[in-house]
Amino acid sequence: QVQLVQSGAEVKKPGASVKVSCKASGYTFTSYGISWVRQAPGQGLEWMGWISAYNGNTNYAQKLQGRVTMTTDTSTSTAYMELRSLRSDDTAVYYCAREGGIAAAGDYWGQGTLVTVSS
Amino acid sequence: EIVLTQSPATLSLSPGERATLSCRASQSVSSYLAWYQQKPGQAPRLLIYDASNRATGIPARFSGSGSGTDFTLTISSLEPEDFAVYYCQQRSNWPPAYTFGQGTKLEIK
Numbered sequence: 001q002v003q004l005v006q007s008g009a010e011v012k013k014p015g016a017s018v019k020v021s022c023k024a025s026g027y028t029f030t031s032y033g034i035s036w037v038r039q040a041p042g043q044g045l046e047w048m049g050w051i052s053a054y055n056g057n058t059n060y061a062q063k064l065q066g067r068v069t070m071t072t073d074t075s076t077s078t079a080y081m082e083l084r085s086l087r088s089d090d091t092a093v094y095y096c097a098r099e100g101g102i103a104a105a106g107d108y109w110g111q112g113t114l115v116t117v118s119s
Numbered sequence: 120e121i122v123l124t125q126s127p128a129t130l131s132l133s134p135g136e137r138a139t140l141s142c143r144a145s146q147s148v149s150s151y152l153a154w155y156q157q158k159p160g161q162a163p164r165l166l167i168y169d170a171s172n173r174a175t176g177i178p179a180r181f182s183g184s185g186s187g188t189d190f191t192l193t194i195s196s197l198e199p200e201d202f203a204v205y206y207c208q209q210r211s212n213w214p215p216a217y218t219f220g221q222g223t224k225l226e227i228k
Contacts, residue, residue, distance in 0.1 A: 059214035103151035109162035
């Protein structure tokens with residue numbers, strides 16, 4: 001069965017960076033993309049960007065351009081999302097999701113990773 | 120950027136009733152629209168993709184309709200487990216980029 005397993009919760013200081021991993025299993029990793037979506041406490045869903053696991057092409061949300069980098073390691077079927085220059089309003093649960101073939105950001109989702117930015 | 124507006128913000132209904140949730144796009148998204156359900160502490164769950172197709176394992180009481188700018192998610196007869204927050208989401212053509220609506224909270228009356 002398709003599974004996406006994310007890394008554990010993180011606590012970071014303002015200005016630091018965080019890198020969240022998302023290990024995929026149960027499907028051919030390079031046949032799909034990965035979306036990253038975040039959700040601030042009590043708020044809605046915010047799409048952060050997309051990466052093709054086939055060729056590494058990316059597309060980032062405009063508001064995060066310059067601060068976010070998404071990568072994949074096809075040898076381990078793992079996707080990564082790095083966010084730099086963290087601010088307090090980056091505190092959120094970060095989700096990865098399998099994307100592709102249908103017009104949906106994700107048909108299977110990771111369990112989420114809480115990133116807390118606090119001094 | 121395409122903006123999705125969901126209505127109502129909150130919908131109060133009883134089990135067994137019919138729920139109708141709306142999503143309006145600021146410009147045409149063709150049929151590139153999906154619906155998700157999210158319960159507290161859980162990841163979103165894909166319900167409907169391409170406006171009207173049920174995702175794997177989704178019960179038949181969930182249906183989606185619409186195209187262009189106006190879309191509807193209908194739950195024909197509410198079960199207790201259906202009370203949650205529902206989001207619509209649209210996709211741009213290429214490269215993939217997505218926008219979510221602000222959500223509709225479906226609560227027990």
